[in-house]
Amino acid sequence: MTLVTDVRLRRVLDSRGNATVEADVLTEEGGFGRAAAPSGASTGEYEAIELPAAEAIAKAREDAIPRLVGEVHAGNQREVDAALAAADGTDDFSGIGANSAVAISMAAAKAGASVTGAPLYQHLGGTFRGNTFPIPLGNIVGGGEHAADATDIQEFLAAPVGAPSVSEAIFANAAVHGKVHDILVDRDEPAGKGDEGAWAPSIDDAEAFEIVDEATTAVADEVGFEIRFGLDVAAAEMYDEDEGGYVYSDTVRSTEEQVEYIADLVREYDLKYVEDPLDEDDYEGFADLTEQVGDRTLVCGDDLFVTNTDRLGDGIQQGAANSILIKPNQIGTLSDAFDAIELAVENAYGHVVSHRSGETEDATIAHLAVATDAPFIKTGAVAGERTAKLNELIRIEDNAV
Ligand SMILES: O=C(O)[C@@H](CO)OP(=O)(O)O
Numbered sequence: 208m209t210l211v212t213d214v215r216l217r218r219v220l221d222s223r224g225n226a227t228v229e230a231d232v233l234t235e236e237g238g239f240g241r242a243a244a245p246s247g248a249s250t251g252e253y254e255a256i257e258l259p260a261a262e263a264i265a266k267a268r269e270d271a272i273p274r275l276v277g278e279v280h281a282g283n284q285r286e287v288d289a290a291l292a293a294a295d296g297t298d299d300f301s302g303i304g305a306n307s308a309v310a311i312s313m314a315a316a317k318a319g320a321s322v323t324g325a326p327l328y329q330h331l332g333g334t335f336r337g338n339t340f341p342i343p344l345g346n347i348v349g350g351g352e353h354a355a356d357a358t359d360i361q362e363f364l365a366a367p368v369g370a371p372s373v374s375e376a377i378f379a380n381a382a383v384h385g386k387v388h389d390i391l392v393d394r395d396e397p398a399g400k401g402d403e404g405a406w407a408p409s410i411d412d413a414e415a416f417e418i419v420d421e422a423t424t425a426v427a428d429e430v431g432f433e434i435r436f437g438l439d440v441a442a443a444e445m446y447d448e449d450e451g452g453y454v455y456s457d458t459v460r461s462t463e464e465q466v467e468y469i470a471d472l473v474r475e476y477d478l479k480y481v482e483d484p485l486d487e488d489d490y491e492g493f494a495d496l497t498e499q500v501g502d503r504t505l506v507c508g509d510d511l512f513v514t515n516t517d518r519l520g521d522g523i524q525q526g527a528a529n530s531i532l533i534k535p536n537q538i539g540t541l542s543d544a545f546d547a548i549e550l551a552v553e554n555a556y557g558h559v560v561s562h563r564s565g566e567t568e569d570a571t572i573a574h575l576a577v578a579t580d581a582p583f584i585k586t587g588a589v590a591g592e593r594t595a596k597l598n599e600l601i602r603i604e605d606n607a608v
């Protein structure tokens with residue numbers, strides 16, 4: 208019923224104005240799915256390889272499409288993704304590009320769902336899914352690789368942990384974003400926005416903590432439920448061995464000092480989420496921090512794990528982190544992302560489904576989060592390519608997909 212009859216690839220724009228890969232998958236019975244690959248700026252060293260869009264498309268046309276059309280069923284995700292891996296022939300998707308692979312993989316899932324008529328989250332997660340929703344982590348203030356001349360820490364993320372529904376959580380995050388703007392205006396701190404729509408003022412991290420704390424507290428009072436916040440430190444981008452550790456605008460912290468600094472921040476601000484607080488090779492530092500504060504916050508590995516079961520397996524063995532960021536384009540296919548989620552869940556690690564800093568209007572990750580009962584989703588607070596996912600969550604909650 209879902210035999211693939213055609214795969215079409217094209218270059219489209221992402222939110223940074225770069226070219227990315229969009230895929231259409233067509234099947235017997237009129238099935239159709241369309242998806243586009245996102246793209247990172249603070250990419251992990253161990254991620255699957257993204258090729259320039261034109262090259263990825265050319266390679267996929269030559270090597271992958273002949274193995275898909277008339278050969279695999281879009282309704283059988285493992286079959287599709289195994290064909291992509293076989294066509295690629297490497298262990299990091301450098302053959303056809305992880306951008307071609309993930310676009311085709313996600314488009315196939317949508318095509319499979321369209322034939323059965325099931326919403327994508329139900330096609331991916333089964334009929335019992337759709338009653339629990341992830342808490343959206345909203346990027347409110349940021350810098351790092353996402354904005355020049357702003358905070359050292361890449362992302363300050365609102366976490367509306369007490370929200371009674373996903374739509375109330377999403378509106379609360381937008382309200383925090385608005386409140387931060389008001390505070391910045393009061394302080395006479397002009398601010399543009401970074402790649403993900405977060406404010407990117409020229410302030411130091413200490414002032415950002417103060418402002419985000421004030422904004423989350425004020426909005427929590429207004430809406431009547433608990434809103435905390437968290438961080439994506441993206442510490443691999445700061446780490447410089449030759450400089451002696453983590454390079455901040457005003458200081459350099461050794462690994463020990465970095466663990467201490469983050470643990471103190473978790474306690475002082477009751478942070479609910481800390482992503483990549485240490486370098487992507489430092490399992491030991493992650494384990495140390497998790498030991499200290501893992502009972503009160505999610506310590507999440509993004510560049511550390513890159514959605515990869517081998518790296519996650521190592522982390523589990525060593526007690527490094529207690530949760531994993533899931534980005535399908537870091538590993539290449541939905542099947543690989545599901546494998547990482549299953550390994551995490553089996554080992555009581557949380558999973559946080561995530562966008563990339565370069566995005567499109569594709570909303571697949573909203574469905575992936577609901578399909579897998581993800582406790583959190585990180586997909587921004589404002590900006591069209593972010594609201595594409597947030598509004599899709601609202602529609603899923605409203606049974607309108
Ligand atoms: O570090 C991250 O978690 C992501 C998304 O926020 O950024 P990028 O896509 O640039 O890797």
Ligand SMILES: [Mg+2]
Nearest residue numbers: 439482483509
């Ligand atoms: Mg990250």
